[in-house]
Amino acid sequence: MNMTETTKVPVEISTIRPEPGQIALKAPRREQPPAHIADFDMAGRKKFLEELGYKPFRASQLSKHYFERLIDDPAQMTDLPAADREEMVAKAMPKLLTNVRTLEADDGDTLKIVHRLFDGALVESVIMRYENRVTMCISSQAGCGMNCPFCATGQQGLTRNLSTAEIVEQVVAGARYLQQMKGIEQAEDGHEDTRPLRVSNIVFMGMGEALANYKRTMGAVHRLIDPAPEGLGISARGLTMSTVGLVPGMRKFEMEKLPITLALSLHAPDDELRDELIPINTHWKVDEALDAAYSYYRTTGRRISIEYALIKDINDQGWRADLLGKKLASRGRGWVHVNPIPLNPTPGSKWTASRKGVEQNFVERLRAHGIPTTIRDTRGSDIDGACGQLAAQE
Ligand code: SF4
Numbered sequence: 496m497n498m499t500e501t502t503k504v505p506v507e508i509s510t511i512r513p514e515p516g517q518i519a520l521k522a523p524r525r526e527q528p529p530a531h532i533a534d535f536d537m538a539g540r541k542k543f544l545e546e547l548g549y550k551p552f553r554a555s556q557l558s559k560h561y562f563e564r565l566i567d568d569p570a571q572m573t574d575l576p577a578a579d580r581e582e583m584v585a586k587a588m589p590k591l592l593t594n595v596r597t598l599e600a601d602d603g604d605t606l607k608i609v610h611r612l613f614d615g616a617l618v619e620s621v622i623m624r625y626e627n628r629v630t631m632c633i634s635s636q637a638g639c640g641m642n643c644p645f646c647a648t649g650q651q652g653l654t655r656n657l658s659t660a661e662i663v664e665q666v667v668a669g670a671r672y673l674q675q676m677k678g679i680e681q682a683e684d685g686h687e688d689t690r691p692l693r694v695s696n697i698v699f700m701g702m703g704e705a706l707a708n709y710k711r712t713m714g715a716v717h718r719l720i721d722p723a724p725e726g727l728g729i730s731a732r733g734l735t736m737s738t739v740g741l742v743p744g745m746r747k748f749e750m751e752k753l754p755i756t757l758a759l760s761l762h763a764p765d766d767e768l769r770d771e772l773i774p775i776n777t778h779w780k781v782d783e784a785l786d787a788a789y790s791y792y793r794t795t796g797r798r799i800s801i802e803y804a805l806i807k808d809i810n811d812q813g814w815r816a817d818l819l820g821k822k823l824a825s826r827g828r829g830w831v832h833v834n835p836i837p838l839n840p841t842p843g844s845k846w847t848a849s850r851k852g853v854e855q856n857f858v859e860r861l862r863a864h865g866i867p868t869t870i871r872d873t874r875g876s877d878i879d880g881a882c883g884q885l886a887a888q889e
Contacts, residue, residue, distance in 0.1 A: 510638055510654040516774045519640030520707060522656040528613045529589045531660035532557055533667075533718050537725050547586050549579070557587055558724040565671050591664045608668065612637065612661060616654045618702055620665040622672065622694075628733075629673060630696040633665045635712050636703025641739050642774050643762075645806060645838065645846040648702045657703070659714030665701075666719060666727065670694050696733040700758070705736060706744030712736075713751065720753075731755050735800065739773050740784030749791045758800040758834075759788045763810045764819035772810065785822060792830040801833045802871070805849040805857060816857045820864025833861055834871040 513519065532540045532554065540558065541551035556574055560566050567588060569580040592610040595617070599606055604624040609617055616637035623630045639646070640653035673692040697719060699705040705712040718726045719734065735756040738745060745757070761784070763769035769776040776784075788799045801823070805811045823831050835857055837848040849857070854870065861868040 510652040512650065513640075513642045513652045515644065516642065516777070518642055518774050518778075519653045522636065522640065522653055522708065525655040526614060528591050528658050528661060531589055531591060531658075531664075532561060532587050533660035533663040534658060534714065536717065536721070544587060547583075549583055549587075553583065553587075555724065557584070561588060561667070562718075562725070562727050563723045565667060565674060591658075591661050592668055594668070606672070608665075608672075610665065610668070612657075614655075618657065618661075618665070620669060620701055622669045624690060626690055628695045629669075629691055629693060630698060631666055631669045631694050632698045632700050633662060634701030634703055635662055635699055635705035635708050635715075639703045640707060641704050643739065643772060645772065645804065645841065645844065647841045650841075653703075656708040656711055659711045659718065662711065662715035663718045663727075666694060666697060666729075670727070694727075694729065696735070697729065698735040698737060698758070700735070700737040704739055704741060706738045706741045706748060709744055709747065716751075716753070716755070732797075737802070739775050740779055740787075741775065742779040742783050742787045745784070745787040745791060749787075749794045752794060754795055754797055756797050756800060757788060757791045757795075758802055759784060760802040760804075761785075761819070762802070762804050762806075764815055764822055768810060768815075772806075781822070785826065789826045789830060798829070799831045801831060803833060803835045804838045805835050805854055806838045807847045807849045807853075809846065811849040811853050811857055813856055813860055816860035817864070820861045820866050823866050824864045828865060831866065833866055833868040835861075835868065836871045837873055839873060 530543060532543065535543055537554060537558065540554035544554045544557075545551050553575070556572070560572050566572070567584070567590070569575070569584040572580055572584065575583060591613060594608055595611045596609040597606055606622040608620050608622070610620070611617055618634040618637050620634060621632040623632070634657065636656050637654035638651045639648045641649055643649040670693070673694065677692055699712065716734065719729050720726060720731045722728045731754045735758050736748060737758040737760060739760045748757070760773070761769070761781070762772050764781060766776060766780050769781055791797070792799050803810070803819070819833070823833070835854065837854065838846060840847050858868045858870060
């Protein structure tokens with residue numbers, strides 16, 4: 496996405512930039528944010544409240560306010576004792592995200608929000624409004640350890656894992672934002688805008704490799720899909736987990752047996768090129784990642800998405816489309832869908848998007864192998880919103 500943004504937001508936490516090809520599978524040990532009710536399931540929340548010196552049943556009351564009513568203002572929580580309210584909320588629901596910037600694109604239908612965390616690290620989330628749904632793209636780590644050379648986040652290195660509540664808070668912040676828009680929306684012709692204002696779809700495609708932060712990511716998944724007031728009650732079928740091919744994480748995720756879509760960022764069908772584009776490929780090869788994806792489909796019945804950023808003269812050759820088509824078709828029919836994505840170039844990078852004709856040829860060749868293929872909509876193409884691009888500019 497390309498918009499010039501002049502406001503500078505200082506990053507208070509320093510991260511060592513990785514050498515080319517250097518991967519960080521484990522996040523550096525850093526101070527964690529304060530605990531929050533969204534870190535725990537209901538049983539854990541009761542224990543947490545008790546440890547804070549309150550009655551365990553306060554956990555259900557706070558959960559209703561947070562997950563159902565989306566409120567964080569103690570003054571509105573009139574079922575809590577007036578004398579204790581402020582302190583209880585400050586301790587059990589500490590503020591974890593501060594909005595430092597919101598950028599709009601697509602006539603306000605795409606919003607990119609940059610949040611500052613308690614230690615100064617910055618993360619991004621995106622809200623995308625469509626006719627029949629609202630999709631949010633959220634971050635699971637501050638920075639990323641996977642070091643894909645075409646990605647701005649990868650160039651920053653991995654600062655730390657986000658806590659479960661920091662992941663959940665991005666969605667709650669988005670849901671609150673949408674709630675505020677209710678009733679004030681008017682389409683240009685004066686009629687009310689009837690498009691949904693409830694978050695229905697979530698993609699773990701913001702900053703970070705979510706499966707590398709497995710435990711906290713799974714905690715967040717449960718907070719998102721568990722029925723209110725334990726969680727936000729979003730349908731698991733509306734969630735998409737994205738990975739660059741962390742095979743052990745994919746296998747573990749398969750065993751959760753949840754109807755969540757798995758998106759594999761493949762970007763090359765051959766190990767020679769993928770070793771360069773996705774350094775994790777030096778650990779788990781293309782065929783291992785595809786086998787794990789296929790196995791995920793067999794267990795969950797959810798069709799796999801293969802993400803393929805088309806990069807001019809790097810991975811967009813016809814023979815690569817054929818090789819990808821063959822590899823996918825050889826594993827069966829109907830289990831996979833390919834999303835070629837026009838690359839969103841990082842400023843100053845040598846990587847650029849493929850030409851339109853080349854893109855079309857790539858799609859047609861895949862379809863000729865019987866593989867359903869759709870160019871992915873690149874929302875927000877007029878703001879700097881490629882994964883991690885905005886924070887990387889600071
Ligand atoms: S493309 Fe995704 S996995 Fe690769 S460095 Fe960027 S955020 Fe990490």
